Every structure is written in C-alpha cells, then in structure tokens.
Amino acid sequence: MDINLKRAEFHLGTGDTVRVLDGIGTVVACRVGNVWITQERDSRDILLAAGEAFRLDRPGLAIIQALDDGHIGMDQPASQVQVTTVHDSHRWWPKGLVPGTSHFLPPTGRGMAAPC
Secondary structure (H helix, E strand, O other): OEEOOOEEEEEEOOOOEEEEEOOOOOEEEEEEOEEEEEEOOOOOOEEEEOOOEEEOOOOOEEEEEEOOOEEEEEEOOOOOEEEEEEOOOOOOOOOOEOOOOOOEOOOOOOOOOOOO
C-alpha cells in the first residue's frame, strides 16, 4: 500500500516489519518495545529502545522490525513514502541478535542468525 503521510503510528507484534521506500529524512521513534532498523547500502544496524528515535539518512529501502511487541511513530518531510507492513511472514535479524530478545550472541563466525 502507498501512504502519503506526514505522521503515522504503528502497533507492531514481535517480528512484524515496516518497509519504507525512499524515506530519507523520515524520523522513526520507538514509543514502546525495541526495534531494529536497516537501510539499503548501510552496514549499520540501528537498534532503538522505547524513547529513542532515528532519522533515516539513506535513499532506497529501509526495513524497520519489531524485536518485541511495540509501537513506533514516523514523522517525515513533504515527499511521499511507500510503507508496507509485513506481519510475521518474513523476518530479518541483525547479525548476532537472538530473535525475540534484545540480546546478542557472542561472535562464532557463523554469520547471520537464522530467520524464524
């Protein structure tokens, strides 16, 4: 679905994702729970806890995933943003993150944690 928005609020279950296309400048605020954000052409894993926010700073696709039940808010500039919510059908996990928790595994050389 395409949404032309200035402000949006999402309730997310554990593992639910929000895909944002060309949302550079969009502010993602974690209101409740913990979320993971990854952006196209960006090697960083952004982890937000309740009360923290991050401004998307790359063009292209950004994926926001709830690490536990939570709530996010998104504020964005005047341009249109495509938002697709995916409920529990595809999961991406940051390297070393234990699915369903905010705990990291010690490095083992095994690469990415297995998707659920």
